[in-house]
Amino acid sequence: MAIRNSGNMSITEEFAAKIKRDNQKERIMKLAPVIVLFALILIFSIVCGKDFASLKNLVAVLNQLAIPLLVAIGLTFVIMIGGIDLSINGTVGMAASLVGIFVMNNRFTQFNLGIGGILIGILSSVLVGFLAGLIHVYLRIPSFMVTFAFMYVCKGIGLLSYSGEPPTILDPVLAELPKKSFIGIPFITWMALIVLGICILIQEYTAFGRYIYAVGTDESILSAVGVSVKKVKVKVFTLAGLCFGIAGALAAIRLGQGQVNVGEGLMFPAQAAVVVGGTSLAGGKGGVINTIVGVLVMRVLSNGLVLMGVNPYIRTGIEGIIILVAVALTVARGAKVISK
Amino acid sequence: MASNKTVDIGKRMRLQEHLMKYFSFSAIVILIIAFSASQQNFLGKANLKTLLSDSAPLIIMSIGMTFILILGSIDLAMGSVCSVANVLTVMVLNDIGPSLSSPVLAAFLALVVSIIFGAFAGVIQGIIHVKLKVPSFIASLGFMSLWQSVALLITEAPVSVAKAMWPAIEWVKVTFGVIGLPLILALIGVAILYVIQNYTTIGRSLYSIGGNERASRIAGISVDKVKISLFVVSGICAALGGYFLAAKLRSSAPRVGDSFTLLIVAAVALGGTSLSGGRGGVLGTVLGVFTVSVIQNGMNFIGVDAYWQNIVFGLFVLAAVAISVDRSVRGLVVK
Numbered sequence: 158m159a160i161r162n163s164g165n166m167s168i169t170e171e172f173a174a175k176i177k178r179d180n181q182k183e184r185i186m187k188l189a190p191v192i193v194l195f196a197l198i199l200i201f202s203i204v205c206g207k208d209f210a211s212l213k214n215l216v217a218v219l220n221q222l223a224i225p226l227l228v229a230i231g232l233t234f235v236i237m238i239g240g241i242d243l244s245i246n247g248t249v250g251m252a253a254s255l256v257g258i259f260v261m262n263n264r265f266t267q268f269n270l271g272i273g274g275i276l277i278g279i280l281s282s283v284l285v286g287f288l289a290g291l292i293h294v295y296l297r298i299p300s301f302m303v304t305f306a307f308m309y310v311c312k313g314i315g316l317l318s319y320s321g322e323p324p325t326i327l328d329p330v331l332a333e334l335p336k337k338s339f340i341g342i343p344f345i346t347w348m349a350l351i352v353l354g355i356c357i358l359i360q361e362y363t364a365f366g367r368y369i370y371a372v373g374t375d376e377s378i379l380s381a382v383g384v385s386v387k388k389v390k391v392k393v394f395t396l397a398g399l400c401f402g403i404a405g406a407l408a409a410i411r412l413g414q415g416q417v418n419v420g421e422g423l424m425f426p427a428q429a430a431v432v433v434g435g436t437s438l439a440g441g442k443g444g445v446i447n448t449i450v451g452v453l454v455m456r457v458l459s460n461g462l463v464l465m466g467v468n469p470y471i472r473t474g475i476e477g478i479i480i481l482v483a484v485a486l487t488v489a490r491g492a493k494v495i496s497k
Numbered sequence: 498m499a500s501n502k503t504v505d506i507g508k509r510m511r512l513q514e515h516l517m518k519y520f521s522f523s524a525i526v527i528l529i530i531a532f533s534a535s536q537q538n539f540l541g542k543a544n545l546k547t548l549l550s551d552s553a554p555l556i557i558m559s560i561g562m563t564f565i566l567i568l569g570s571i572d573l574a575m576g577s578v579c580s581v582a583n584v585l586t587v588m589v590l591n592d593i594g595p596s597l598s599s600p601v602l603a604a605f606l607a608l609v610v611s612i613i614f615g616a617f618a619g620v621i622q623g624i625i626h627v628k629l630k631v632p633s634f635i636a637s638l639g640f641m642s643l644w645q646s647v648a649l650l651i652t653e654a655p656v657s658v659a660k661a662m663w664p665a666i667e668w669v670k671v672t673f674g675v676i677g678l679p680l681i682l683a684l685i686g687v688a689i690l691y692v693i694q695n696y697t698t699i700g701r702s703l704y705s706i707g708g709n710e711r712a713s714r715i716a717g718i719s720v721d722k723v724k725i726s727l728f729v730v731s732g733i734c735a736a737l738g739g740y741f742l743a744a745k746l747r748s749s750a751p752r753v754g755d756s757f758t759l760l761i762v763a764a765v766a767l768g769g770t771s772l773s774g775g776r777g778g779v780l781g782t783v784l785g786v787f788t789v790s791v792i793q794n795g796m797n798f799i800g801v802d803a804y805w806q807n808i809v810f811g812l813f814v815l816a817a818v819a820i821s822v823d824r825s826v827r828g829l830v831v832k
Contacts, residue, residue, distance in 0.1 A: 243759065292815070292819075296819050296822070297822065298815075298818050298819060298822050299766070299772045299773075299822075301762070301766070301772055302763065302766050302772070302814070302815075302818045302822075303815065305759055305763055305814065306811040306812070306815040306818070307811060307815075308811070309808070309810050309811030309814070310807065310812060311811075312807045313805060313806065313807030313808030313809075313810075313811065314808060316804045316807065317804040317805065317808065320804055425573075425638060425641070425642075428634075428635075429635065429638055429639075432632075432634075438632050438634055438635065439632075468650075470646050470650050471646055472646075473642045473643075473649075474642060474643045474645070474647065474650075476642050477638075477639040477640060477641065477642025477643035477645075477646070478639065478643060480635065480638060480642070481625065481635075481636060481639035481640075484631050484632075484636075485625070485629045485631050488629070488630050488631055496626065496627075496630040496631065496633070497570050497632060497633060497634075497774070
């Protein structure tokens, strides 16, 4: 094409046209996750009819959205700096267990700290994130291994904390909380949305948010201009820990029980949601807003498949295929692209 | 003069590399001494036998993963490929086995079926990763869900191997002293992959691609082909792991591979293979697997409380990585 055109087109024009084409392509790629989301909604609305496209189901989806969303937001920041966090199942479980123990409950009556109990649960997860970040950065151990180890440590702490029988939350306010809603949206989802809003603000309007992108793109540039890459990384892991901790606390409140198992099976879907949303595993691309779309894709998919009455075993398989398709649609291709 | 200096630097680098290998070895030695100090029988015949035979499936799977990690990729589907091979093996033994002339033939048929499945899983995953440019992390994540589903669809609940077919899986129990046949077979697998890694074009291309893919492409290595064939190797290794586990457990277990998914990666990383590609090898992986096995076995042996086991395992892994991680390259970006 380019060679054929070169007769009646100057080099500058040709270059401008190429840039324009590339930009257009990129814009379409960026929209791909949204297109996938709407395609799924359309398909399920046709197949399931009223069951899917109803206000009741929308509330049901929103209700299930809170915890996967929080977890995925935390993970997004870690993936944006090119790292990975495998500790999710552990940290969420640990936070949930500790919240269960330190509020009014049926097993450990001596520790009733009320709201302080919730803070202890969240802080434990923040601390783990901070430690993981420190070890990753200063001992130069890949984040994959550090967080893998912390997954076990946190699961262990959670199990050990209530040794066997998970405590049931008896605090009257907390027990009522899951049933409360504001303009139709459950209270727990509101909490997740507030965290989401704060994270969007951090990402878009703070220097730290911009550094995250810079670290993911090229660390050496950032250290050359005098920003401590190490500090940014530790902060990112701490922020992720905060998100996981809040997710754990909300999970415990929703279940009415503090147990480690609430963290089970959160990690891989969260990774998938982040990537499906368009955040690159190599770092530097994407963001929290992309992740919302990714999480919605995953939630709508599993909700729709449940409504269709698909066998749960097949459901995981279909989810796997959709992940592949969604990502295959969004990744950049071409001879020069290297995918690892 | 100048050339002398280069040789010196080369020598020093090689020395450093050797030191790294001894580091991961030292982690094992320290662990063994610690465990033996608290329980004298830790290195007794009975426990050594369990420890060595238990590590066979993990060795088989980890050496396959080693190649993938050297490429700089990752394969999260190995655990569930292992599950599918596991249920396929038991299905072949129980459903087709009785109509064959001997259980040994059935065992062989099951082995062939597993290997074909593993190769197939590797090929499609490799093609999707390489040709569609889907990152291996996410491609294998998708296939992980897919194969999990397939395993559960084949066999919903664990099925034991029929009594008539027990001769087909007796080989698991053959031992020579403290070393069982599964471990010997696993080590033969290690030897084969070691030869592939060091003495074949694919093996050398593997390091070159892991080190710098663009340069390898320009140098004329058919990167795509090498990558796909290595995914086939990892698929076959995962399937063999499932075959071993079926024989060991005497039953199918559709979720048996789930716990291996991340453990394999950890074992390979403990063995000194870099997660960012280009460095490491199968011999290191064997050490890494033994580190994991010694930790797990040791905790059971000295009777660490079940609630504490997770914590202790996590801390041990962290300590072992901290000792064995490669810090020789200055300015290397650790992700």
